Amino acid sequence: PPMMRYLNMERGRRFGYIILVFALMQFAASGQQTRKDSDPISKYKEGKNLFDNMFFGAAEQAFNEYLDTKDNNQELRADAEYYIAISAMELFQDNAEALLNRFTQEYPVNPKARLANYYLGKFQYREKNYDKALAALEKVDPNDLSDNELADYNFMIGYSYFRKKQYAKAKTFLAKVKDVPGPNMAIATYYYGNIEYMDGNYKDALYEFEKIKEDKKFKSVVPVYITQIYLLQGKYDKVISTGELALKDKSTDKNEEIKLFVAESYFIKKDYAKTIEYYKSYSGTLGPHQLY
Numbered sequence: 001p002p003m004m005r006y007l008n009m010e011r012g013r014r015f016g017y018i019i020l021v022f023a024l025m026q027f028a029a030s031g032q033q034t035r036k037d038s039d040p041i042s043k044y045k046e047g048k049n050l051f052d053n054m055f056f057g058a059a060e061q062a063f064n065e066y067l068d069t070k071d072n073n074q075e076l077r078a079d080a081e082y083y084i085a086i087s088a089m090e091l092f093q094d095n096a097e098a099l100l101n102r103f104t105q106e107y108p109v110n111p112k113a114r115l116a117n118y119y120l121g122k123f124q125y126r127e128k129n130y131d132k133a134l135a136a137l138e139k140v141d142p143n144d145l146s147d148n149e150l151a152d153y154n155f156m157i158g159y160s161y162f163r164k165k166q167y168a169k170a171k172t173f174l175a176k177v178k179d180v181p182g183p184n185m186a187i188a189t190y191y192y193g194n195i196e197y198m199d200g201n202y203k204d205a206l207y208e209f210e211k212i213k214e215d216k217k218f219k220s221v222v223p224v225y226i227t228q229i230y231l232l233q234g235k236y237d238k239v240i241s242t243g244e245l246a247l248k249d250k251s252t253d254k255n256e257e258i259k260l261f262v263a264e265s266y267f268i269k270k271d272y273a274k275t276i277e278y279y280k281s282y283s284g285t286l287g288p289h290q291l292y
């Protein structure tokens with residue numbers, strides 16, 4: 001019947017159309033692969049440009065596409081693997097450690113292997129694996145690092161040794177960064193001052209703490225060290241002036257300790273009314289001589 005012939009013709013046309021679309025798609029995909037394989041360097045350069053501009057996700061994809069090409073430039077292929085590993089670390093991907101380890105193992109003499117150890121150490125430091133961080137960072141040649149990387153390198157090693165209670169080694173590396181302007185300067189000064197304080201070098205500790213007493217990150221914690229050091233040095237007027245100023249700042253930590261230092265200073269100066277005032281405001285437990 002005419003209707004059946006019409007339907008069969010329609011089915012034929014539709015089937016032919018589907019075959020044609022599929023063939024075009026295959027041709028386009030083949031063309032794209034051919035273009036990618038014929039100009040792999042542009043794909044590598046695309047990845048490097050994205051990496052340099054800190055678009056790590058897009059860079060990782062571009063470098064993986066470059067590795068999928070038939071380009072046999074071994075130096076560029078190694079570099080692509082390096083940038084993929086660094087991108088994974090910057091993106092906090094689970095496979096970052098494995099990629100960095102693989103690169104250092106597969107390309108031990110590659111100039112970037114030492115930098116890969118820097119990033120591996122940085123990864124372990126962020127994970128608070130201080131032993132592993134030190135193991136990686138100690139393989140790094142500091143001469144390979146930029147100024148910013150060098151500051152991070154010295155601080156990460158210094159702080160890792162601090163956490164391991166190897167204070168002499170920590171002090172050596174913190175000293176290299178505590179006076180260098182940048183994001184690590186104040187925090188390096190704080191931990192360096194802590195070591196001086198623990199070693200009983202109160203004059204040097206005070207010098208370090210004074211440098212960061214107005215820093216917004218340490219303004220709340222440094223006054224307790226400064227007031228106690230003044231107390232230990234017998235500078236009671238300094239304890240009172242510094243302590244009372246700190247107590248007016250509600251953000252100051254360990255206010256109760258500062259109250260005790262101020263009360264002790266007033267007691268030594270025989271200002272008993274002020275001594276009682278600060279002891280009464282103290283919320284902790286007083287010792288026998290303080291109760292007396």
